[in-house]
Amino acid sequence: MSEISDDSRPGETPAQRYDRNWGDILQELRVAQTGTQILTGFLLALAFQQRFSELDAFGLTVYLVLVGLASLATILALAPVSLHRWLFQRHKKAEMVRLGNRIVRAVLLAVALLIAGVALFVFDFVIGLWAGVIAGAVSAVILLALWLLLPWEVLRGPGSDEAGS
Numbered sequence: 001m002s003e004i005s006d007d008s009r010p011g012e013t014p015a016q017r018y019d020r021n022w023g024d025i026l027q028e029l030r031v032a033q034t035g036t037q038i039l040t041g042f043l044l045a046l047a048f049q050q051r052f053s054e055l056d057a058f059g060l061t062v063y064l065v066l067v068g069l070a071s072l073a074t075i076l077a078l079a080p081v082s083l084h085r086w087l088f089q090r091h092k093k094a095e096m097v098r099l100g101n102r103i104v105r106a107v108l109l110a111v112a113l114l115i116a117g118v119a120l121f122v123f124d125f126v127i128g129l130w131a132g133v134i135a136g137a138v139s140a141v142i143l144l145a146l147w148l149l150l151p152w153e154v155l156r157g158p159g160s161d162e163a164g165s
Helices: 014-046 050-054 057-087 093-126 129-156
Strands: none
Touching (some): 014 093, 057 093, 093 129
């Protein structure tokens, strides 16, 4: 299965389709980047709070993993900017779209882990470990359902071969 389907619109040239697909990728990254920046800011601000010293070894480990994931998500979300800058006017739009699609998928994975991890971290700190594990697991299940299973269900349903984005 191809990563980028031929979702051409009537009268649209391949170049126009790649331009439209690239615009879609950038818009999706803008949305993901905003949420990631908010979570990153939240995590970084925690280290300067009085109660931060109350974290046990597990909480500190989870916190550092989350900061790493937030950094990774930010780096990934900015990668298409660098990609575009280096490939600008070099007739590589098709390759940029293919790579951009892979990068967006990686960003979504990092953000999903970050969201579930933040739920684990906060519930663990405020209520306890089991509450954290349950909150993280529930978040992961909801993310899995909405970000993977729902699109998969739409793709295998009736009318899935219609043109569109």
